[in-house]
Amino acid sequence: MNTNGRGRLTRGCWRGGRGGLILWCFLSVLPSAVGAAPHSDATQECLACHVDATPGIVSDWQRSRHAETTPADALQAAPLHRKVSSEEIPQSLQGTSVGCAECHTLNPQDHKDTVEHNGYSMHVVVTPRDCRTCHRQEADQYGENIMAHAYGNLVNNSLYVQLTESINGIQVLESGRLKTAEVHPQTNDDACLSCHGTRVEVQGTVSRETDLGEMDFPVLTGWPNVGVGRLNPDGSKGSCSSCHARHAFSIEVARKPDTCSQCHKGPDVPAYKVYQVSKHGNIYASQKDKWNFRNVPWVVGKDFNAPTCAACHVSLLVDEGGNVVAQRTHRMNDRLPWRIFGLIYSHAHPKNPDTSSIRNAQGLALPTNLDGSPVKEALIDGEEQERRRANLHAVCLGCHSTSWVEGHWDRFQKTLEETNRMTRTATEIMGRAWERGIARGPGSDGNPFDEPMEKLWVEQWLFFANSIRFSSAMMGSDYGVFDNGRWYQSKGLREMMRRLEMGRPGARDDEKP
Structure with missing residues (x-):
């Protein structure tokens, strides 16, 4: 038995019904229970069984915008308020909600x-x-x-x-x-x-x-x-x-920093931990219950009054007069001139998102040489960096004065300079250890990351330098001093130097077969 798209029992429900399940299926697929948009026959049939088989998924979808509106309605919204960006959507999909069948x-x-x-x-x-x-x-x-x-x-x-x-x-x-x-x-x-x-x-x-x-x-x-x-x-x-x-595909979920924390929590990418101890994170934690995370566009000062990850890097932002502060983007580096984590040195962003083909002077797939100098042909130039910095500055200026923003940025760039210099010192020590045979470096038969000295070196840039950079970028300075930052960077350098002075050729603790 098929539905007419407006709540009658489906063939799947009749075949799989067990006692009261048929009545439950009947009630669960009524549009009045899940939103104003009509659902396609195919989605009705999915719902009739999955409301019992995967009730959490169905409930999640029922509360979504996909369940509440049709693509045809979404296309009628004013450009700044539109949540779809395709100018043309197949006619066969426009008249019903975006349900199970429409996606799967x-x-x-x-x-x-x-x-x-x-x-x-x-x-x-x-x-x-x-x-x-x-x-x-x-x-x-x-x-x-x-x-x-x-x-x-x-x-x-x-x-x-x-x-x-x-x-x-x-x-x-x-x-x-x-x-x-x-x-x-x-x-x-x-x-x-x-x-x-x-x-x-x-x-x-x-x-x-x-x-x-x-x-x-x-x-x-x-x-x-x-x-x-x-x-x-x-x-x-x-x-x-x-x-x-x-299955809610919620804008609200994406806008909250808790979502980003899944992969950006540290110690290699401590963005979320730094955000938590920053003043921005403090305001978010204290006042988020009063914010509007669903509004499109997102109004600075009205819907929220301190940035989240999405506010800085992704969301379409306007002021209360409707003037665009920042365009929506899903290229996460559109507002980022510098790449500050995951690699040995901070550097300008790569031109190509596929970075595996980059080769430095040592023949390694890295955007910088081991002395910290950039592989210029692989990275964006100063003009593009300035354009991206201006994009991010526009977000900051939504709440701060020019002198505040420029002062913060100058301090951040000094941090990049200093962390790169400290990393270079660690790499110079590591290079001498490789030369003396205390460890096996790039170009040898060994893994350049697995021996005790090398692990200390990795911590210098992957953990400590990254923490300092994030702390400076996001105004969470305490995290970048003692927690996992400058203290451990300076301590680690001393330990690396001690091992170099005590080392001798062949004094390796780890060997890979």
Whole structure:
């Protein structure tokens, strides 16, 4: 039995109904219960079974904008208030809500994870390419984002692969020496690739018994995952649900810094911890219950009165007169002239979001040389840096005076200079250790990140320098002094120097087979 899209019982419910479930299905799919928008017949059929099979998912979707409006209605909003960026949306999708079927049966021919499911060609993984149907600009911008290339930037860079092996590899004691075993793929999926994104591939299908009888489901490797650079079965990169958690895909969730904390908490990327101890984070924690996180555009001073991650880097911001303060962007570095974390030195942002092809003077896939000098041809120039700085300044000037903003920026750039200089000192010490054979560096047979001296070196830039930079950038200075910053950077340098002075050729504690 099919529905008319307005709440009658579905074929799936009749086939799978158990006693009171039929009445429950009937009540659950009425538009008055889930929003004003009519739902397609296919989505009604999905709801009729999944309200029992996955009630949390259904409830989440019912509270979403997708359930409450149609693409046709969304297109009628004034440009600044519009939440879709595609000028043309297929007519077949415009008249109903964006429901289960509209997402999970879209573009089935492109999805290797498509299976027959209760009469429909259904795919499990919904991708940025699917979301692009209504959100073209956001999807295209995200595809040009370093985040979208996070998987390849990690696994296609042999130097980073060695770093992940030194972290994730199981260490065993053999003949009095530590040896590191090969990393299991699931270990990487559970560690670094949890944020960078996994490669989701179809390995076949499996049959499971359901209320509607036996059904086939795809067997996926690298799943589940919502990493920012996930490689999807349709060939696309990324996951919109990294920030807009499924199935509500809420703007409110994406705008709150708690969402960003999933991957930006530290100690390598301590943005969230720094934000918490900053004055901005203090205001957010104290007053967030009074803010409007759903309004589009986001009005500075009215909807919120201190920045979140999204306010600085992503959201469309206007003043109370409707004047645009910052355009919406899903290229996260559009307002960032400097790249301050994850690498040995801070540097201007790369021109290409795929950074795995960059080579420095030492032949390493790094945007700087080991002495800190930039690989200029791979990085944006000063003019582009200034444009991006002006974009971010505009956000700051929504609440602060010019002298405040410029003073803060001058201090931040001094921090970049000093942390790079301290990192250079650590790298010079490390270089001497490699020369003397105390450890095996780049170009040798060993892993340049796995020995005790090398781990101290990694901490210098991956933990301590990053913490100092974030603390300076986000006005959380206390975190950058004693917690994980300047104190430990200076202490670590002394320890590295002590090991260099005591070291001798061949005095390695770790060896990889």
